[in-house]
Amino acid sequence: DSGVTQTPKxxxxxxxxxxxxxxxxxxxxxxVYWYQQSLDQGLQFLIQYYNxxxxxxxxxxxxxxxxxxxxxxxxxxxxxxxxxxxxxxFCASSVAGAKDEQYFGPGTRLTVT
Amino acid sequence: DAKTTQPPSMDxxxxxxxxxxxxxxxxxxxxxVYWYRQIHSQGPQYIIHGLKNNETNEMASLIITEDRKxxxxxLPHATLRDTAVYYCIVRLQGAQKLVFGQGTRLTINP
Numbered sequence: 001d002s003g004v005t006q007t008p009k010x011x012x013x014x015x016x017x018x019x020x021x022x023x024x025x026x027x028x029x030x031x032v033y034w035y036q037q038s039l040d041q042g043l044q045f046l047i048q049y050y051n052x053x054x055x056x057x058x059x060x061x062x063x064x065x066x067x068x069x070x071x072x073x074x075x076x077x078x079x080x081x082x083x084x085x086x087x088x089x090f091c092a093s094s095v096a097g098a099k100d101e102q103y104f105g106p107g108t109r110l111t112v113t
Numbered sequence: 114d115a116k117t118t119q120p121p122s123m124d125x126x127x128x129x130x131x132x133x134x135x136x137x138x139x140x141x142x143x144x145x146v147y148w149y150r151q152i153h154s155q156g157p158q159y160i161i162h163g164l165k166n167n168e169t170n171e172m173a174s175l176i177i178t179e180d181r182k183x184x185x186x187x188l189p190h191a192t193l194r195d196t197a198v199y200y201c202i203v204r205l206q207g208a209q210k211l212v213f214g215q216g217t218r219l220t221i222n223p
Contacts, residue, residue: 002156043213056209090156102211104156
């Protein structure tokens with residue numbers, strides 16, 4: 001158990017819909033990262049927040065957005081969902097950022113039908 | 114971030130040492146070598162990282178060649194629970210993200 005929690009574990013929704021994935025980092029960790037893992041693209045970095053502010057951005061679509069709240073939990077919002085958005089979405093946290101080890105949550109499996 | 118090359122799959126007998134190689138010939142002086150693993154579809158798990166010197170922790174040992182162009186992750190006494198995909202990642206000092214390649218699928222056989 002990494003100490004990072006993610007909800008829900010599974011999500012099934014239809015194309016065009018909007019969903020919110022939630023992540024609670026390990027106690028004391030200030031950085032939260034989101035990654036997407038699909039069969040064809042592998043594990044890809046989406047975005048990082050540090051203490052409530054966006055710190056780094058990766059291959060995140062404009063239909064996706066994220067935020068980190070004052071209690072340090074984070075949400076990833078996915079809108080106008082397409083079949084290709086079906087994937088595992090992982091959240092990770094670290095104490096600060098650069099060079100720190102990242103600890104991953106169990107993931108949310110999103111299926112878009 | 115430097116690219117890494119890993120064999121797509123490896124097998125190892127239970128109880129033996131598993132040695133997973135990684136080539137990172139374009140690594141620069143301020144890039145670290147990290148290893149993570151992913152068991153089935155669980156979240157990736159941090160194993161170990163290093164810059165120049167060999168490193169050891171309770172999970173594994175990391176051997177980095179003197180020229181830093183390659184490294185080997187050693188699981189000293191592999192168990193069935195070590196069956197996973199192992200990712201070698203080269204990470205620039207100060208970089209926030211981890212860049213995952215395809216990894217090595219390690220199968221531990223009884």
